[in-house]
Amino acid sequence: MSREVNFFNFSINKILSKNQSILDQAKIRLLYYGFWIVAVAVAGLFVSVYFQHQVLLSITAAILFFSVVVLFKYLTYRPHWRQISHALLVIATLINLNNVFIALQTVDIITIQIILLIILFSFYMLGQSWGLFYSLLNLIPVLAFMVLEYNSNYFIALRPEKVDQSTIIIGIFANFIIIIYIHSHFYSAFFNNIKQLKETGDEQQRLNGQLEVAIDKAEKSSQIKSEFLSTMSHEIRTPLNAIIGMSNLMMMANPRPDQQENLNVLKFSANNLLSIVNDVLDFNKIESGKVIFENLKFNLVDLLQNICGAEILKAQQKGLNFALKIDPLLQNKILFGDPTRVSQILFNLISNAIKFTPQGNIWVKAFLYEDKHNSIIISFIVKDTGIGIEKNNLESIFEPFTQESITTTRQYGGTGLGLAIVKRLLELQGLHMNVSSKIGEGSEFSFNMEFAVSTERVRYTADKSLLYPGNELLSSLKLLIAEDNPVNVLLMKKLLSKWNIIPTIAENGERAIEVLQYGNFDLILMDLQMPVMNGFDAAKEIRKLPDSKKAGIPIIALTAAALNDIKEQVLNAGMNDYVSKPFKPEELMEKIQSLVTAVPQ
Structure with missing residues (x-):
């Protein structure tokens, strides 16, 4: 139902809903208008048999009329057409068997019509299984009665009632009207249902066509975007290569202190621009699902020291204390994993910590969370004493191109892609980032990552002259x-x-x-x-x-x-x-x- 109706409702419009299918609506309409036809027919039969002083048939007609009125009222209050259909079929079966075995003690054309009505109604309203059940429930006893009557073996102490020709005509006419009504009603419903299915199929085909066009456009758009990013990357990186390269060469030539300062500014700005370009490209790669995680052998201690080496200088330039703490149990282990992605995750977290910490401390920690012999789980923690994050913004900071607020963006800069990249990289590995933060006190980002462990021991080489x-x-x-x-x-x-x-x-x-x-x-x-x-x-x-x-x-x-x-x-x-x-x-x-x-x- 589309809405609740009160007990005194008699309108069919209030018990129909757009949520109902065409067939369900047709079944409710069949019951609603069928009850009126049956009520009129039963009333006519009652009057006819009553004046003929046929007691059993009069009682049967009265019970049927009362049942029709009660079920009609229930339908207009709660249109549970399935339960009402079962009730009608049970009543019709009892009346049919009563007429055959008790009241009339014969099988006539009206009996045949009632059986046909039960067959049609049960199949149309309740489907094949229930249709077979009610059909056999009526056919088998009637056939059994006909066999007994044929052999003159059926006899009860109650004398059968006889009805005149007018009553038979009323019954036959009413039954034919109901049979024609059921056929006509469901033919119309089935036709409309097929028409609706065809229209739905045509609409689905049209939508599929539009979807294919949209997918094709999206694929072309994605390809164009990738090509554009590739071209822009090439055009931006080429001059950046010259700027950063020349800066490196000039810094290798023992510049004067004032030149060194200018070169540091130049190199820092170029590296910032390169970092922005890399963030955009990395995020595009992640979003397109083309990230492949490698399984390489690496030394975690060396990796962490390399990551933090450049970041320590940035922290010191801001007057921050930077501490790298590595669990002693990790010192001599060679791991298998993707050091590039680990570096990318930690670099973004550490860079953010330094950026949003005006004073105080930065801590980077790695400790053994669980040793599984062939693999280990390592907890990584990046903690700061920075500006902190509002509790209701802890989820939004991981969205692309998003920072905690416009004020934060204006004050600290950045694309807002760092944490989005971190979150995507962790999610692609089935990992989760934990965040805790207090405004004015700082933030802590942590995650656990599992690595396979190599049986090889760490070997340090003092001579690295080949790299200089x-x-x-x-x-x-x-x-x-x-x-x-x-x-x-x-x-x-x-x-x-x-x-x-x-x-x-x-x-x-x-x-x-x-x-x-x-x-x-x-x-x-x-x-x-x-x-x-x-x-x-x-x-x-x-x-x-x-x-x-x-x-x-x-x-x-x-x-x-x-x-x-x-x-x-x-x-x-x-x-x-x-x-x-x-x-x-x-x-x-x-x-x-x-x-x-x-x-x-």
Whole structure:
């Protein structure tokens, strides 16, 4: 029902609802108007048999009329059509069997009509199972009576009543009217239901068409967005590469104190811009579902010290105390996991802690939460004495491009993506971030992460001279650089000159192949986006060279692009590794060193 109705309701409109199906509404209408037809017919039969002084038939007609009135009233108060249908069928069955076995003691056309009515009504109203039940409940006793009567074996002490022709005519006419009404009503209901299903199917087909168009648009939009971000990344990272690279070179040249200060500001601003670009690209990668977690071997202590190394300087510049506390039980363990993503999570949390702490302390803690022998669960905690977070904002701070308030954004800056990235990375691993905070007292972010444990023991090497400028191994290398951007070429020449390396330059991929064929080189630094022939195609052609030594030369891709699958593309093209621009000199040096260790000295 669409609304509650009172007991004195007689309107059918108040017991119909839009929530009901067409068939349910049809069943309620059938009962509502059918009761009127039956009431009139039964009243006529009652009058006819009453004046004929047929006691049993009069009582039967009176009971039937009373039952119809009661059920009609119940229908208009509570339209439970299923219960009402069962009640009607039980009453009709009792009356039918009473007429056959007691009142009339015969099977006539009215009996047949009543059985037909019960069959039609039970199947239409209650379905196949109940239809069969009520049909057999009436047919079997009647057939049994006919067999007994045929063999002259049926006899009771009560004399059967006889009705005149007018009563028979009234009964036959009323039954036919009801049969025709039931057929007509349900034919109309079924037809409307089929029509509605067809319309619904057509509408569903139309909506599916619109959905396919919308999905296609969304996919194209996503592709365009990814391509746009990749292009913008390349265009932003390329000049950033020059700015950060030149800053590094100038800082390596022992500048005066005033120059050092200016260079620090320049490098800090460039790194901030790079961080914003990286946040946007990382978030896009996470949202597109293209994040793949690696399972690499790493030393957690070294990782934490590297993460916190640069952050300690930032904290000290603000006058903050920074403390890194590592559980002694973790000191000698080598773990398997994704150190890049662990670094990303902790870096964002620590950066936020420093940003939103005007004075006081920053604590970074890692302790053994549970040891499972083959794996361990580590608790990471980043705590500060900063401005704190309102309790009702603890959920919203993890939404993308969101900070606690507009005032916070204006005062402290940032894109509001750091915590969103943290939350998504943890959720993708089935992990949860715990946050507790008090305004004016600080915040604490913590999470647990499980790692597989290696049986290898930590081995520390004191000699790391191979990673520093001036190494004789690096100075003897012959490098080929495929790069079309003159600023990047200048930067690479200056950087490599610090390591006593004089590179050969090729302005595109095609030229790089030509130079390689006529010269001997130990390694190629390959830009990916170049005119004439790009880095991918150039690497594939190099791997096809007939000279096995030249075909197997190590190739490091240098890219400012931000494609989600850049690593896969680089490896598929036959290159050995890649470095994203802007790159850290030590990162490039380490990768060069790792690829040329087999070069004879």
